Amino acid sequence: MSRDVPRLAQNHEGAQRLPVASNSKFKPQRRRGRKEHTEKRTKPLSCLCVLCASAVNRASTKGPFESGWDRLFWRLGSLLIIAYALLPLAWILSLSLKPAADLGDRRFIPARISLEHYRAIFSDAQFPAALWNSIGIAAIATLLSVLLAMLAAYAIVRLRFRGRELILGAALAIAMFPPIAVIGPIFELWRHLGLYDTWLGLILPYMTFTLPLAIWILAAFFREIPWDLEQAARVDGATPLQAFRHVIVPLAAPGVVTAAILVFIFAWNDFLFAAALTSTNDARTVPAAIAFFTGSSRFELPTGAIAAASVVVTLPVTLLVLIFQERIVAGLTAGAVKG
Amino acid sequence: MSKATGPPDRRAGTNLGTHLGTRAEERLAWLLCMPAVLAMLLVTAYPILYALWLSLFRYDLRFPDERVFVGLANYASVLTSEVWWQAVLNTLIITVGSVSLELILGMLLALVMHRVLFLRRTLRASVLIPYAIITVVAALAWKFAFDPVTGFVNPWLGLDRAWLGERWSAFLVIILTEVWKTTPFMALLLLAGLTLVPKDLLDAARVDGANAWQRFFRVTLPVMRPALLVALLFRTLDAVRIFDTVFVQTRGAQDTETLSIVGYHTLVTRLNLGLGSAVSVLIFLVVLAIAILFVRGFGLRLSRGGQT
Structure with a gap:
């Protein structure tokens, strides 16, 4: 950002632009305006730029900013x-x-x-059970995945050890892994271990298949934490626990929340494991329940009930996404784009 | 992306490391990583090896006692079956169709999001909604929309067709659903790449007389290349694994079976674990081949990714 200021003057249009920026009555040039809106650029620059940006912002919402x-x-x-x-x-x-x-x-x-379809699905036993399974399984899988990923990401970011690359690489490989390739063996294995059609039987695959995403996101976020602050707090007399609680936790929280949301969405969304590894209301989650839903009587088209169930499971996640949209965008790009 | 750049992580590690000593540091690191590594091994590495083993047997869960070692016979029967090659072709059609459309739409979307100020937040939020919706729900919504009895698409277009009742129109609906659901993901990744294109470079090109198209193809695209390739890789692998949408919309009828559907039917519906495992291993190899192709062929550097 700081290099923008000299460039203003160098630019052949800069001369007329400089005085304009601080005065919202005049309309700044379009190119300048657009740059300010690329968001990423707000980092180290002084308040001058913030002022410019806000002026441009205000101007651009009305003025003849573009033809x-x-x-x-x-x-x-x-x-x-x-x-x-x-x-x-x-x-x-x-x-x-x-x-x-x-x-x-x-x-x-x-x-x-x-509202008859809503009444119908909630008076039926199947949908409330599936909803409960979905919430419970996704929540526990999220908790475990983020917890394990936090430990691993902490080690990857802060400790020197051979195998760091290996773990990141393995995580990446699993992110590309086709789940269908392990459905058969897991199906067989779970039947032997008594995990078929249980919560744990779904929590384990969800936790694992989301670990790569969680590790990558958390590693990316942890890398940005100024860990020296912890040391500084210790010097200032904080106990290790205090330093951790008051310094590190608030800094790490955004990354953890981001990872948790994305992991939750994955577990909430999955259909393949749910379809293959469950059979009854004991553990069948909403996607599988909706896909296999047949309606209370076979003369009735289940379309209305399916639609109502879909709305019920879509609304909470949509709300989550709207509230945390910035985090999700940051997480998706941090987790996937590395180049 | 910007999250990952920045100084490599050594700066953080040093002061902790000096307190612990190298050996202790290494042990602690592995201790912290162990739960995650164990979980990943348990649910992916072990099963894929087990699948490899099972694929060498004739093993049907309905007759579990008749397990016979048959060597590579399962692979032979899969690779000579019409069903497999049909599924390969179908998967290819869906993958190429949806990924190329997503790339174009995603790029347009990214450009719009990069540029507009009008309704900017609303735009971003609404674009995330397809990402958040359960795939099964999205597939059902589009299925009902194209349904001749309940759907609004036929009256809107003045047609009267059973879209999912014919092969090519079924592909169209499947691809449309996939594109709707995953374009946002593509667009966000591309947008992240787009914000990395230095403004100076574009300005310089403009001063040199490059028009908008030239600036896009000669400046923006080359700079975005890494982001573009990562987005393409992830979406291609996702598309090859496609299961939910096809299962909900056609269950593989009308010759729309994809690789994952074939695997699912063999394993879960017919409980043929031997043959199904051979299918699983083959799908795994296909995905592996695509990943290698991207990494080697396009020079995508992923393994160093953790710290760019």
Whole structure:
């Protein structure tokens, strides 16, 4: 960021731009404005730049920041993308609210609204059991995965040992591993060990298949922690525990939360293991329950019930994503892009 | 990406290391990594070796006592069966179709997200929603949408088709679902790459008279190459493993069986553990081959990834 300031002056347009930036009445040049919005760049620069950025921000929300057509094009593009992203969600919500008689009306917007499908799935034994299984299994798998990954990531970042590369490489290999390749042996093994159709039988694969993601994310976040602060706190008279609790934990928390969310989404989403390793309400999770759902009577189309169940399991995760969107983006890119 | 750059991790390790001594440090490190390593070995390495072993037997769980060593016969019957090659072709169609569409759409999406200020947060949030939705739910939503009885797609297009009742239109629906679900992931990875393109470079190109297309293809894309390749690798491997969407939408009917569906049916539906394990091992090899192709062929440097 700091190199931006000299460049302003060098740039052939810089001369007219410099005074403008501090005055929001004038519209800054588009190129300058766009740069400020690449977010990443807010790091070490002084308040001058923050001021500039906020001025640009304010100006850009109204002024002729881009030519009319240009702006219309990008705005339409954004609206189109938002509509496209939300379309299936709106559709499944619409289906879930249609009374059974209207399910075949092929309308996108329901003509009448009824909550009968929601009542139906919650009065049935199958869905509440599946919901409970999903929540419990995903939560425990997340807890274990993040815990193990924290230990490993700490060692990888802070300790010198042979095999560090090996562990990161192995984690990467497992991230690419096709789960279908181990379904058969695990199926056989679990039947012998009595883990078939149990919570533990799903928690173990979920924990393992999310470990790579968790280790990579946590290692990436831990690397950014100024660990020397812990030492400094000790010098200032803090006990090791205090130093850890008041210095390290708050610094590490964002990474841990990020890893936990992504791991949870993985476990919540999985269908293959759930379909292959469970058979009853004892451990069958929501994705498998929905996919194999047949309806309470065979004359009734289960579409409405499936839609209602889908909405129920989608809403909490959507909320989670909306609340933690920045973290998720950071985590996805930290976990996957390394180059 | 920016998270991983920065000085290599030595800066952090030193002061702890000097307190502990090298041997003790090494022991502590392995102690901390051990639970994760053990779990990973238990659920992946051991089963894949076990699968390798099982694939050498005729072993049907419905007749568990008739387990016979047959050598490579299972592989021979898989590799000579039409079902396997059909599945290879189907997987290829879905992979190429969805990954190439995702790449184009994801790039457009990344460019829009990189540029626009209008509804920026809403845009980012809504783009994450497909990522967060359970694949089974997304597959069902699209299935119902294209369904001739319940769906809105036919009336909107003025058609009357059973989309999932025919092979090619079924592929279309499957690919559409996959693209919808995973483009955000692609877009976010590409966006991360896009923010790394130095503005100076683009400005210089502009001053030199390069137009927008030239700037994109000659400057932006080459700089983004690593991010692009990683995104492609992950999405390709994901697409090759495709299971949920196909299972929910067609269960492999209309000749849409993919590799994972064949594996699942052999193992779980027909309980043929010997033959199914051979299928598993072969799928593993296919995935391995693709990963090696990317790493070797495109010069993607992943193994050093931890610290760039």
